[in-house]
Amino acid sequence: MDGDNMNLPRLFEDRMRNLLGDEYEEYLKCYHKPYYGGIRVNTLKLSPEEFENLCPFSIKKIPWIPNGYFYDTNEQPARHPYYYAGLYYIQEPSAMTPASLLPVKPGEKVLDLCAAPGGKSTELGAKLQGKGLLVSNDISNSRAKALLKNIELFGIKNAYVLSESPNRLAEHFPQYFDKILVDAPCSGEGMFRKSPSIMKNWEQYGVDYYNKLQKEIIIYAAKMLKPGGMMLYSTCTFSPEENEGTISYLLEECPDIHVVEALPSLEERKGLGLSYEGFDRGRPDWVNGPEQLKHCIRLWPHKISGEGHFIALLKKEGPSDTDKDNSSIRGKILDYKKGNTLSKEAEDFLYNLSNWDDLISQSRILIQKDRVYLVPAEFEEKQGLRTLRQGLFLGEMKKNRFQPSQALAIALKSNQYDKLINLSSKDQDVIRYLKCETLTVEKSNEKGWQLVCVDGYPLGWGKLNNNTLKNMYLPGWRWM
Ligand SMILES: C[S@@+](CC[C@H](N)C(=O)[O-])C[C@H]1O[C@@H](n2cnc3c(N)ncnc32)[C@H](O)[C@@H]1O
Missing domain, CATH: 2.30.130.60 (Archaeosine Trna-guanine Transglycosylase; Chain: A, domain 4)
Structure with a gap:
């Protein structure tokens, strides 16, 4: 068996043969198997059980994702009104793993540094359950627009969507976040099967180009992590340089950061009804790195029903905040620009929403010109950052009318x-x-x-x- 009819780059084939040894033939067979389609349920809107009862497609549980399902790829879940209601995200099954393994709790401050188009941010936002703060960032402005749409479609209220470079963010947010996800730009070797065009990019830029970028990005991310905080690094590529290599570099540069176990214990798995069969471990020997790299996770397409990923869960030394649920923060009407207040029409509309009190107990009202926002109480305004969205855009005050926003509609129950x-x-x-x-x-x-x-x-x-x-x-x- 070979990957010839895929036209895999010769150098890539040599590298993979070298890495995988006896398993290489098994790996190549994957190029002749169908693609696995995945749907991840938006738990801000419904539970997996509710989705199973409602779902019009034939689906099967993904064993390692609590709210993930394989769907039959003859179906078109993006062409269904439920997609427009934000009930699910369509995502390749192994790409669901990073956000599912970052232990985010409601009330925390969470950063997704390389977030567009939002496959992982939407799950992080769902895990926060409207409490705390999600900063979703992507350096590319055009990609950040797609991210914004997905954040809004998911009905996430407590998110800031930014388009900044990691170094600018690190200047504004030193030791600020409880949890950080770095789903790094990479050479995309795990995408060759699904999108063969990525092979051209691989040949043009190569592993070293991305590795240099990853090392820069992960150091800035480490600067933004609170003592006691956790960071998850992931890629959809197989090369040791971009995976164990980047983590090894981080461990050398930041001795207060360590790789920790990301998977639940066997007993916890039973309780959760999850199975991680086929998950492999990191390979310190591939980069001459420290033993702790064995805690990293490698997903291979010939061992699980997905395209493949690398995952490292990291912890910065320091005390962890155990209970972050900040529901005690009382809401207040906050008007940054003196003289701007809610019009009577806006007040009537918004205060008549049921559970409005609950909403503003987590947030503050911000009025800019005629636009009204609900912003997470936790966030201190940062000047000069390229911001596509601040909290939830509620609507616009137009003369003596209030026009509620699309984002508000889709965030409501x-x-x-x-x-x-x-x-x-x-x-x-x-x-x-x-x-x-x-x-x-x-x-x-x-x-x-x-x-x-x-x-x-x-x-x-x-x-x-x-x-x-x-x-x-x-x-x-x-x-x-
Ligand atoms: C693997 S993709 C992210 C996918 C996303 N996490 C998801 O699940 O939908 C990597 C992202 O990193 C962004 N990126 C590229 N160079 C970057 C840099 N220097 N700093 C931060 N992000 C960068 C790209 O624009 C791209 O959207």
């Missing part, structure tokens, strides 16, 4: 707003709504803003006048 238009996912009107068309509805006596839902999950706003629903769905998100 249907029981938080009393004027609902709830469509069935089988009703063609759902697609018409998502295509931004005007709908005719039977409800005629409730003028004004309506929250349009699919099977009880919010999609966006509409404005009702008699039987006509003016479509207020965000045009940039519409069904194409």
Whole structure:
């Protein structure tokens, strides 16, 4: 068996043969197997059990991800209204592993340094359950826009989306974060099967180019980690230089950081109903590095049902904060610019949402010009950072009207707003709504803003006048 019909770079083949020895033939067979599609449930909106009952596709549990499923790749989960309701993220199964193994607790300050398009940030945000702070960053502004959309679609309220270089962030956030994820740019060897075009990039830049970048990034990340904090480094590549090599470099530069065990104990696994069968360990011998690299995790496509990943969980020495749930922080109306206050219409709209008190007990209101935001109470405003989003954009005050935002609609639960238009996912009107068309509805006596839902999950706003629903769905998100 060989990978010839994949046209793998010759140098890559030689390197892999060298690394894998007897296993190399097994590894090559993967290039002739179908791709594994994965769906990860958004636990901000529903539980895995609720999703299993609702799911219109045939799915099977991913053994190592509590909220992850394989789906039949003949199906198109991105072409379903539930996708537009933010009920799940479509993600390759091994790429679900890093965020699932970083032990994030509600109330913590979490950084995702290389976050776009958000595959891991959306899970970190879900783990925070609306409490604490998520800073999601990507150096690329265009990629950060895709990240922003996914953060909003997931209904994450307590996120800042930034587009900065790691060194600028490190200047602003010294020893600030409880948890950091560094899903580093890499040579992408684990992506060759799914996206053969990545091979050209590999040949052009090579392993050394990325390794230099990774070493820079991980040192800046280490500077932003609190004593006692934890950082998870991951790549989707196999080369030892970019994996054990980067971690070995970090351990030398930062002697207060150590690799720790990332997988739950056998007993915990049983309790959680999870299995890590096929997971391999890091290889200190490949980089002449310290024994602790054995705690790293290697996912190989010939050993698990996924494309492959490298993961290292790291801890900085120092006391860990055990209970971070900061629900005691009381909310207050915070107006950064004196003289700007909520209009009566905005106040009426927002204070009439059920559980509004709960929302602002974790957050503060920020008004900038006519735009109203709910920002995490934990965050101190940082001047001069390229910011795509600060907390949850609630809406805009326009003369004597308040226009609620798409982000607010999708962050709400249907029981938080009393004027609902709830469509069935089988009703063609759902697609018409998502295509931004005007709908005719039977409800005629409730003028004004309506929250349009699919099977009880919010999609966006509409404005009702008699039987006509003016479509207020965000045009940039519409069904194409
Ligand atoms: C592997 S991808 C991240 C994927 C993302 N974590 C996810 O799960 O959707 C790596 C990201 O690093 C970003 N990147 C590239 N160079 C960087 C740098 N010098 N500093 C920070 N991020 C960088 C890229 O724009 C890219 O989005």
